[in-house]
Amino acid sequence: MKMNNDDSAFLRKLGTKATRKLKAQRQGKPRVLSGLGLLGIVGWSIAVPVLLGLVVGWWLDQCCPGRFVWTLNLLMVGLLLGCINVVFWVRKEYQTMHDEQDDKEPPHD
Template identity: 50%
Template sequence: MKQNPKRPPSTPVPGDPTLAEQVGAKAARKLKARRSATPGVWFGLGMMGLIGWSVVVPTLLGAALGLWLDQQHQASGGRSWT
């Protein structure tokens, strides 16, 4: 029978961590994350600023493009791109 390519081989590869070692490492990471301090106010403000800029910059670029299009096609009249 052919072996399923998505399925890992039944024999472990030397140097690969066992399932127990992987679970232990993940548990240790979770415990370390729980012990560490929660992000401060500045972290929250920084994230709000980052998200804000990701909304503001495309909006301003779109408005600038619309104004440029309005200036380029002023003679045709009728349609405003802003």
């Protein structure tokens, strides 16, 4: 049976994925635990700025009340900063992960 370029490209891709899976199994990194760790980091990256905004806003409302409700405004600022932080962090991790995969893949013919 004769193989064409599509078949050989498919087999090369399949071999790369199998090699990557075997390496991950040897390293002993369970995907579920690393996924939960990622969710924890993302959650804390949002929660910490929100809580800081709440605390500082509440303190400002107690200290110097005025026309503005500092608690709500700083809560929103904390949420915005937390989301921006997560976007940059996830983008960096995504790029790092794909750079590592590109380095390990064999060159295509």
